[in-house]
Amino acid sequence: MPVTIRHLTHIYDVDTPWEIKALDRIDLIIMEGGVFGLVGEMGSGKSTLATLVAGLENPTYGKITIDGNSPRPGVNVGILFQQPEDFFFEKTLFRDMVSVLKNKGLTQEEIKLQIHSSLDMVGLDHQILDMSPIHLNRGTLRLAAFASVLAMRPKYLILDEPTASLDPHSRNKVIEIINKVSKDVTIIYISHRLQEIAAISDHMAVMEQGRIAFTGIWQDYVRWAVEQNKAGDLPVLNQVMIGLQHQGLDVDPAVNSLELAVEQVLRVKVP
Amino acid sequence: MIELDNIYFAYPSGKVLDGIHLKVNKGEYVGLMGQNGSGKTTLARLINGLLLPTRGAVRVNGISTLDRTRLLEIRRSVGLVFQNPDAQAVGETVEEDLVFGLENLGLPISEIDRRITEYLNLLGILELRNRNIRTLSGGQKQLVNFAAVMVMQPDCIILDEPVSMVDARHRKIVLQHIVQLNRNGTAVVHITHDPEELVECQKIIVISEGKIAVQGTPVEVFGQLLNERMLEVPTVFALSKQLGLSPNLTIPGLLEELCQLPSGT
Amino acid sequence: MIGKYVHGSSSIHKLDPRTKLVLMLGMSLVIYGASPAALLFLLVFVLLLSPASGMPVKRLLGSLRPVLLLFGIILLMHVLFTPGAPLLENLPFATVEGVWTGGIQVLRFILLIMYTSILIHTTSPSGLNYALMYFFRPLGTFGTDIAFMTGVAMTLIPDLFREITILKKAQTARGYRLRGIKGFTALVVPLLNRSFHRVDKLSDALESRCFHSGRRNYYYSRVLSGKDFFAGVVFVIIFISIFMV
Numbered sequence: 001m002p003v004t005i006r007h008l009t010h011i012y013d014v015d016t017p018w019e020i021k022a023l024d025r026i027d028l029i030i031m032e033g034g035v036f037g038l039v040g041e042m043g044s045g046k047s048t049l050a051t052l053v054a055g056l057e058n059p060t061y062g063k064i065t066i067d068g069n070s071p072r073p074g075v076n077v078g079i080l081f082q083q084p085e086d087f088f089f090e091k092t093l094f095r096d097m098v099s100v101l102k103n104k105g106l107t108q109e110e111i112k113l114q115i116h117s118s119l120d121m122v123g124l125d126h127q128i129l130d131m132s133p134i135h136l137n138r139g140t141l142r143l144a145a146f147a148s149v150l151a152m153r154p155k156y157l158i159l160d161e162p163t164a165s166l167d168p169h170s171r172n173k174v175i176e177i178i179n180k181v182s183k184d185v186t187i188i189y190i191s192h193r194l195q196e197i198a199a200i201s202d203h204m205a206v207m208e209q210g211r212i213a214f215t216g217i218w219q220d221y222v223r224w225a226v227e228q229n230k231a232g233d234l235p236v237l238n239q240v241m242i243g244l245q246h247q248g249l250d251v252d253p254a255v256n257s258l259e260l261a262v263e264q265v266l267r268v269k270v271p
Numbered sequence: 272m273i274e275l276d277n278i279y280f281a282y283p284s285g286k287v288l289d290g291i292h293l294k295v296n297k298g299e300y301v302g303l304m305g306q307n308g309s310g311k312t313t314l315a316r317l318i319n320g321l322l323l324p325t326r327g328a329v330r331v332n333g334i335s336t337l338d339r340t341r342l343l344e345i346r347r348s349v350g351l352v353f354q355n356p357d358a359q360a361v362g363e364t365v366e367e368d369l370v371f372g373l374e375n376l377g378l379p380i381s382e383i384d385r386r387i388t389e390y391l392n393l394l395g396i397l398e399l400r401n402r403n404i405r406t407l408s409g410g411q412k413q414l415v416n417f418a419a420v421m422v423m424q425p426d427c428i429i430l431d432e433p434v435s436m437v438d439a440r441h442r443k444i445v446l447q448h449i450v451q452l453n454r455n456g457t458a459v460v461h462i463t464h465d466p467e468e469l470v471e472c473q474k475i476i477v478i479s480e481g482k483i484a485v486q487g488t489p490v491e492v493f494g495q496l497l498n499e500r501m502l503e504v505p506t507v508f509a510l511s512k513q514l515g516l517s518p519n520l521t522i523p524g525l526l527e528e529l530c531q532l533p534s535g536t
Numbered sequence: 537m538i539g540k541y542v543h544g545s546s547s548i549h550k551l552d553p554r555t556k557l558v559l560m561l562g563m564s565l566v567i568y569g570a571s572p573a574a575l576l577f578l579l580v581f582v583l584l585l586s587p588a589s590g591m592p593v594k595r596l597l598g599s600l601r602p603v604l605l606l607f608g609i610i611l612l613m614h615v616l617f618t619p620g621a622p623l624l625e626n627l628p629f630a631t632v633e634g635v636w637t638g639g640i641q642v643l644r645f646i647l648l649i650m651y652t653s654i655l656i657h658t659t660s661p662s663g664l665n666y667a668l669m670y671f672f673r674p675l676g677t678f679g680t681d682i683a684f685m686t687g688v689a690m691t692l693i694p695d696l697f698r699e700i701t702i703l704k705k706a707q708t709a710r711g712y713r714l715r716g717i718k719g720f721t722a723l724v725v726p727l728l729n730r731s732f733h734r735v736d737k738l739s740d741a742l743e744s745r746c747f748h749s750g751r752r753n754y755y756y757s758r759v760l761s762g763k764d765f766f767a768g769v770v771f772v773i774i775f776i777s778i779f780m781v
Contacts, residue, residue, distance in 0.1 A: 016595075017542045041438040042408045056705045074711045081706045089725035099718070100711040137308060152711060165354075165435060167306040167464040168503040192438050233439050236467065236506040236522065243526040249534070258506070262513045269532045271514045321740055343746055351744040358737035361745075363662050363691065370755045375746040383755055405694070419745065 001067040003030040003053060003077075003156060003188075008062035010048055022048040024210040026062070030203075032155075035178065035187045037201030039194065044207040046190050050158050053188070054079035066156060074100070078154035082161045085141035088133035097129070097148045104152070118151040119144075122177050139170040143177070150181065157181075158188040163196065175200055195235040198256035219254040226253070237261045244268070272297050272332050272426060272458065273318060273349065279326035280313060287481045288313055291327075295427060295460055300453040302469035302489070303462040304502065305478035311462045314478070315431040318460070319349045332426070347376065350420035354432040356412035360404045365396070365415050368404060372423045390422045394448055410441020417445065427458035434468065466493065467505045470520040477502065490518045540694075541660050547763065548589035548654065553663035554670055555764040559771050560655045566778055567647045574778045575643050581774070582650045591657045599653040600646060607642045614638025661690045662756070669753050677750035684751070688738070699730055 008026040013019050023045045030036045040046040052059050055071030066076045073079065090096040101111045119126055122143045133141060149157065159178070163171040175196060178187060191197055197204055198218050206214040206221065214224050225234055231242050241253040241264060251264040275293035288310045295301050305311040316322040317329050320336035329336040331345045353359050361371045366387060373383040391397040394414050404412060413433065420428055430449065434442040450471045453459045461469060469475055475492040477485040485495050493504040497512055511519040519525040570578060586596045620633030665687035672679035700723065704714060707722045714723065
């Protein structure tokens with residue numbers, strides 16, 4: 001059952017001089033399964049939408065339902081904020097992750113099992129549980145935070161810029177893990193990096209100034225971006241493909257990997 | 272004008288820079304590439320004296336950073352723009368932010384005024400002059416940070432991951448301005464983990480585990496990185512190599528070459 | 537929170553920040569020493585001043601909400617510990633005098649907060665910084681450095697509040713109930729962590745832009761106007777009336 005967002009409007013600081021409308025009559029349905037990509041610049045409202053869908057705040061107007069119920073953080077929906085490694089504060093990672101599960105009424109054994117299995121999901125050694133967050137590097141901590149929120153076993157998981165500030169190597173690792181995890185959890189992947197959205201999402205939406213500007217699949221997005229004269233914002237690979245299209249060649253502009261791009265070029269040119 | 276002479280630096284946590292020899296000449300555009308934790312951010316801070324080398328010396332226009340009495344001189348010659356657009360703002364409005372550095376230089380008010388207008392104009396953000404910095408987008412903030420350093424007219428600007436926290440549209444704009452800045456004579460040291468940002472550099476230095484792993488022109492360096500499967504290389508370069516074409520670095524270059532090729536399958 | 541600066545063009549906004557700072561200090565003295573009758577006058581005065589400065593009375597009263605608990609405690613203390621005639625039959629410790637002195641004390645606090653709210657509402661942080669710089673200048677390098685530090689700290693306050701909001705949401709999302717010592721730690725530790733990082737980065741940026749001890753703000757300058765003298769005169773009249781009558 002999907003996440004249904006109906007007529008969602010959210011205004012901060014209502015009736016004050018600092019009033020700001022972050023979301024404007026959003027209608028969106030996010031189906032269960034796979035990865036849903038959410039793209040938008042800063043100020044587009046994507047972080048506000050994430051917070052509301054995660055059940056951390058009540059919308060000013062409109063309704064969000066998850067499987068027909070309201071969103072409950074840690075129960076049916078989880079969220080991983082940006083730079084999540086900053087939020088650890090306990091002496092050991094284990095204590096942080098245990099707190100996360102304590103309120104769920106599980107036994108000690110069950111809690112341990114769940115924590116261990118989520119560490120396995122992200123490919124981390126169980127040893128780190130006994131370490132203090134101070135002694136671990138950012139990449140590892142981020143994966144640990146990921147495991148921490150997975151341990152709550154939410155049906156939907158919102159990831160807000162999970163690869164921010166990571167170098168290409170760590171980034172690829174995170175994306176690999178997300179792909180794996182998305183078989184059990186529906187991921188809502190928020191990013192401004194279109195290459196990642198292209199590589200990983202089954203469906204996507206683009207937000208602009210508090211409104212949904214586009215929903216659909218990546219292939220359609222590329223077409224839409226060209227129509228809207230926004231081809232310059234697309235990843236480099238796609239810009240090359242579109243350039244070839246302008247030369248009159250029949251190539252798929254929506255490739256999302258180097259291999260596919262090479263394939264497309266070799267269909268029409270002899271290097 | 273900037274010289275890192277056999278630098279050794281160690282953090283208490285154990286991370287180390289070992290035996291770094293680096294030279295940046297006047298007007299040069301140097302790219303510094305490496306993974307997170309390789310030590311590249313440390314280098315930025317070593318160059319303008321925020322950090323001091325444990326062994327070896329850092330010299331800016333001949334002045335060593337160890338000479339604390341001449342630190343201001345060094346910082347007048349070398350400006351530094353940091354990664355996080357939010358963590359650099361002084362003052363409330365854009366204008367106030369730019370005024371800060373110029374007041375530190377002791378320039379007359381008319382000159383301050385003139386420079387602010389000139390550089391805000393250059394970066395295309397003149398209309399933001401009286402805006403509150405906190406209301407700007409990340410990309411705009413970074414442009415303001417850039418302006419605040421440019422306005423002090425240093426001989427060299429170091430950019431520590433200048434666009435890693437900036438949205439796509441402003442990323443392009445900031446990168447264009449960096450290239451333009453260099454064309455106008457300012458030396459640039461561009462530090463990043465993203466090779467796409469460094470295609471216009473004259474020289475690229477790759478840092479790995481505290482040492483210089485590779486250095487040379489972009490084509491040389493990316494070629495080596497690709498062969499040794501070390502770090503990522505720009506998409507256009509990788510695509511060109513895969514297709515057996517010449518080592519292109521820009522989209523127009525690649526398209527041009529593809530255009531010349533015979534069609535067929 | 538006592539409130540935020542709101543850009544405006546009321547006559548209070550147009551006053552020089554130095555004037556407002558001095559008058560605020562003066563007003564604090566007046567509030568402290570005024571008789572109960574005078575306090576009522578000051579109350580009426582601030583309620584008239586509020587709309588004149590572009591702040592609706594409702595918001596002015598709203599600025600008291602965070603401190604209502606404090607007021608309650610102060611009142612309670614006075615009611616219980618002031619000697620005098622008992623208030624009620626079965627509460628021998630509670631006195632009528634206590635209610636009176638407690639009420640007056642609370643009224644002084646209320647006035648202090650309301651006047652400060654108007655000050656903050658009408659004076660930009662840069663303006664306040666300018667005023668501080670001006671008054672600290674006689675203290676030499678030390679003075680201007682302190683004033684600069686205060687100015688930077690003021691710009692960091694809204695960031696601090698934003699951090700707290702984000703942290704509350706993030707830790708709630710991770711399943712923490714923000715109550716008790718554990719809840720407090722869950723907020724305070726990351727907050728301090730992030731704050732130190734932020735300040736560290738900011739100081740790097742300041743140093744990189746050639747900050748040096750003793751640097752002065754001189755680009756912006758202000759001139760006192762007729763309005764400022766008028767405000768000063770009004771204050772002197774109030775001062776004299778309250779302490780002579």
